[in-house]
Amino acid sequence: MKFDTIVLGAGMVGVCIATHLQKRGCAVALIDRKQPGNETSFGNAGLIQREGVYPYAFPRELGKLLEYARNEALDVRYHPAAMPKLASFLLRYWRNSHPERHAAIARSYATLIGHCVSEHRVLADAAGASGLMRPTGWIKAFRTAAKRDEEFRTAERWRKEYGVEFEALDAARLHEMQPNLAASLVGGVWFTQTYSVGNPNALVTAYARYFERLGGRFLIGDADTLSGQWQVETDEGRVEARSAVVALGPWSERIASRLGYRLSLGIKRGYHMHYRPQPDAPLTYPVLDAEKGYLITPMDRGIRLTTGAELALLDQPKTPDQLDAVEPIARELFPLGPRVDAEPWMGQRPCTGDMLPIIGPATHHSDLWFAFGHAHHGFTLGPVTGRLVGEMMAGVAPFVDPAPFRVDRF
Missing domain, CATH: 3.50.50.60 (FAD/NAD(P)-binding domain)
Incomplete structure (x- = not known):
């Protein structure tokens, strides 16, 4: 052939x-x-992310790094045995996440994202x-006013720099758009240009x-x-x-x-699980719990909960601890029905x-x-x-x- x-x-x-x-x-x-x-x-997560002009950076704040070092964070976990082989990738990732370098990288990345x-x-x-x-776009929801206002400023900068469209949501507008979200949420950012895919x-x-x-x-x-x-x-x-x-x-x-x-490619793994929707609580928009690091989104199979990142070597066995950790938090954020899948799904993202x-x-x-x-x-x-x-x-x-x-x- x-x-x-x-x-x-x-x-x-x-x-x-x-x-x-x-x-x-x-x-x-x-x-x-x-x-x-x-x-x-x-x-x-089934998102076509027009707003994603800044690729996900490595945290540089000392407090956040110490939190991740304990390997108990909700949004990032790691396999200790993988760290020696991932060290050079992580060091390069950390260096390139410096705000000036990150901004320069975004200028190149945005040429792809914009299309x-x-x-x-x-x-x-x-x-x-x-x-x-x-x-539908998607919503980044916030638990604290400080995080909400910080993200409002960031979204406004992205609009000026790269034409990212959004609506700043106060608590009332957020709950008008997506009823049944936890009343404690103080607002959100609705990125309106993003498309979502149910399958x-x-x-x-x-x-x-x-x-x-x-x-x-x-x-x-x-x-x-x-x-x-x-x-x-x-x-x-x-x-x-x-x-x-x-x-x-x-x-x-x-x-x-x-x-x-x-090429020093690193692997970020992620997990998902589907949940049966509650008849009186439909989920219309994908919603990210910004301060906890997971996302729920409506899918053909049910409501999909996706986790943050797990640093590991290629094809290592599943360790869906993050999913187990965020599921009760997600149930407090939004009324989820019983699990649909027999076991969590795992995917592996290739990262430079x-x-x-x-x-x-x-x-x-x-x-x-x-x-x-x-x-x-x-x-x-x-x-x-x-x-x-x-x-x-x-x-x-x-x-x-x-x-x-x-x-x-x-």
Whole structure:
């Protein structure tokens, strides 16, 4: 089986890259060990985050660092045994979270985020999946006036710098929009440009089916067999292509490392659980409990509770302590019914030390491309990344400057 391009990884990023390349007339084989959208893209919060111009930074306040060191925080946990291997990534992450560096990183990151909703809408329209996207925005809710007012100022700065639209909610307006939230909440920020998706896997699947309607092939295969210029073993035999794209999310570093690239990718894991909605308490908007570090959001399967970050090594066993810790707090925030899932789901987010994804040609191999490291925003940035990679591989002027995302910055 011969193709123009092999795309390794059928999450949101890989599916969108394969689709954009197929639209440009390439013969594309999309390869994964599972069906599309069944790893990290399956369990995210389902948000297309137009407001996410500042990637999530590493805390620098001494008090917060000491809290995290005790490994009892609700929003961040870690595996002690993983810390030696994650040390270089965390040090780089901490340095780049300095306010001046973080602001510079945001200027590059915003060039991608600014297109996330429009690129999703184009692809969803073509795939017949627009009905899966809801223009609800999402709400960041606050327990204290000090945190509320601080976030109001931050949102106003984002509006001036990057056109992020929001509504500042006092307590009355918050409870008008979303009744049944705890009366103790003092307000919120409603980011109005963000879209929510009630079934993230269904959206990835719709994009993958569109890719196949365009003539692309999806195959179950083993990315670890990548060799030569370029070959991969699949359930239907060996696939060969002139070029290859590595879009394997957290598993990308394993392939890149074998090929000689040292990228210092870190893993942030997250968990979710679904709860049966209460008949008299519908959840209309995704809501983040900003001071506790978890989010509840309406999904087709029920109300999904997603946790913060867990620092661990790739494929270590699940440790859903955060979920168990925040569930009773979430039940106080909003009336949740019984659990729906038999066990918590876990996903693994690929993160770089400078919070920017790796998008572009590999430096030591011809016709090899990288597209991973999107951290919390792989679902958000899939179509943007797909268009950017498609344009670069086609040799046309890219709609976004790819320089900040090049692999040789490491």
